[in-house]
Amino acid sequence: MNGLLLINKPAGMTSHDVVSRVRYLLKTKEVGHSGTLDPMATGLMVLLIGEATKLSSYVTEGDKSYAVGIRPGVTTDTLDITGQILAEKQVQCSEGQIQELALSLVGEFQLPIPMFSAKKVDGKKLYEYAREGVQIEQPQKKMAFWNVTHQEPLKFHLHCSKGSFIRSWVQLLGDRMGCGAAMASLERTSSHQYNLTEAMTLAELASMEAQEVSRKLVPLDKALKGVKSIRVKGQDAVLMKNGQISHSLRSQLISRFNPDQDEIIQILPEEKGRLLALVGLEKQQGFKIKRVFNC
Structure with a gap:
């Protein structure tokens, strides 16, 4: 299977x-x-x-997309409602103002990574530092968010780049509101395609x-939508199964592969549903087999 x-x-x-x-x-x-x-x-x-x-x-x-619910006026150590409450403030913003602020939080931001996350610093996960009460400088990273839409009161849908933290976006929204906010719910609605x-x-x-x-x-042959593919048979397929690229396949790779756009090309057999290999281009090494699939 x-x-x-x-x-x-x-x-x-x-x-x-x-x-x-x-x-x-x-x-x-x-x-x-x-x-x-x-x-x-x-x-x-x-x-x-x-x-x-x-x-x-x-x-x-x-990229991924999420539906996220927020609770204004609450700040927690985990940045969501499961954590320990650190502060509570009166919410001065109306729902309309919160909506307007949320819809404005699009683009790329340099944001702190949540301390209760599996991101590693010096070989140790951030949540391990947090649970031990060890103080470290909180790392930051670039996170991108777009297509923010309002779903219902205090709930939004948005897209984000790989590695972005929705809790960090909620924290930013809380800061802009002036009263803090915690993530109340999260549902992933899409991942890549x-x-x-x-x-x-x-x-x-x-x-x-x-x-x-x-x-x-x-x-397997449908798993990487948008990635170019070349279908092979006969000796080309036999050589590929053994980790070798035939001359005829190499010629096809040269004509199909665009170094500015392509990371890999899929090599497919005649039979539908299967994937033989993934081939990429290495500097000063030419085309190289990245993965071979035994199925």
Whole structure:
């Protein structure tokens, strides 16, 4: 069983809990994921099954979108409502003013990374420093947000770049409001080209037979939408399986690969649903096989 499995994560489970449950249900240890969700968060998790685990670094590259609820006037250590309250202030802004401020928070910002996160500093996760009460300089990073829309009172939908923290955006909104704010809810609605509407629940997965699950998987040759592909057969395919690039395939790569746009090209066999390899271009080395898939 190889491919991507789209799961709608329930609140209260860690991302590791979801992976463990799917490993149990599918009776395989070869299950990974393309990005964690906090236990309080719900929504889309893209799981990598079987040979698809080799796609991890590529599937995680895309942008994501979220529906986020906020609680104005509250500041916590975790930046969400699960944390310890550090301060409470009277909210002076109207809902209309909060909406206007939120819609203005688009673009690229240099923001602090939440201390309760898995980001590492000197080989140690930030949440480990926070739990031990160790004071360190809080790292910052560039985060980009766009397409912010108002859904309902104190709830917004927005897109963000890879590695951006929605809690940091909520903290920025709270600062602009002058009273602080904490994240009250979070739902991931899309990840790269995949959408929450395509996902199934763990209960639905548990009710399926193996063949039905296989049909629900995103096949390997469809997993990297937007990435160029070359289909091979015969000796070209045999050599590729053995980690070699034939002369004829190399000629096709030269004509198809654009160094300014392409990181990799997919090499597909004649059979649908399968992926032979990913090939990239290395400086001073030419074309190099990045991954070979055994399926």
